[in-house]
Amino acid sequence: MRRFTQGFYGYAVALFVCLAGAGLFLLVTPQSREEHIPRLEYSITVANFGHTVPYGVWAPQKDPAGWIPNSNRIAKGQNGAQVLYLGYATAKREHAMFAQSDEKPAAGFASRMANIERTVGTQQVGGVTWEQRFREDKKQRSLVRVLPETTLVITGTADWPELAELAALLQQRPKG
Known part of the structure; x- marks a missing residue:
């Protein structure tokens, strides 16, 4: 009698057992069909940024409807300047x-x-003029506003109305 582990039939049985095990694993593993984007609160980051700069910080007074804040940080820019993202x-x-x-x-x-x-x-957003920039190869749109104390940039793959929606919610917080 041939050994079960030799030859084509042994290979076919082993392959079937492996595929059945993988199928069983996929069957019993919970799967979510819902989108999950982590929500990150940024109020502390904005407050900390306000303590490091000599001007009133600009930030959204609230999040646009349906938007999810998913990242925030303070970094060093060029010439030692602080940058809020x-x-x-x-x-x-x-x-x-x-x-x-x-x-x-x-x-x-x-x-x-x-x-x-x-x-x-x-x-024009809320009576304020923003400069538009567009980089076609990255599908990146940007709104830029240069103020005497700071420069504001809203950028990303969002369309112009969405970027304007965020720009309309920006408000300068008093220094202090």
Whole structure:
């Protein structure tokens, strides 16, 4: 009598046992069909940023409807300037990021955040003019606003109306 582990039939039985085991594992493993984007609170990061800069910090007064804040951090920019980053998954599940810094020159910071120097137009948001930049190969849109004390950049794969929605909710918090 042939050994069961030899030859083609032994290989076929072993393959069947492995596939049956993998199928059983997939059958009993819980699977979620729901989207899960981690929500990260950013109020402490914004407050800490406010303690490190000599001006009133800009931040959303609330999150846009359906948006999920999913990242935030403070980093060192060029020339030792502090940079605040707040990242979001938008209601359309695109990416948007708000960044601000007092880095000089402001044009250099804005170009680095937007990944392009060239402007494509302007956009009015709440009576305020924002500069539009678009990098086609990355599908990256950016709104840039240069103020005397700080530069604000909203950038990402979100469309112009979504970026404007975040820009409309920005409010300067008093220093202190």
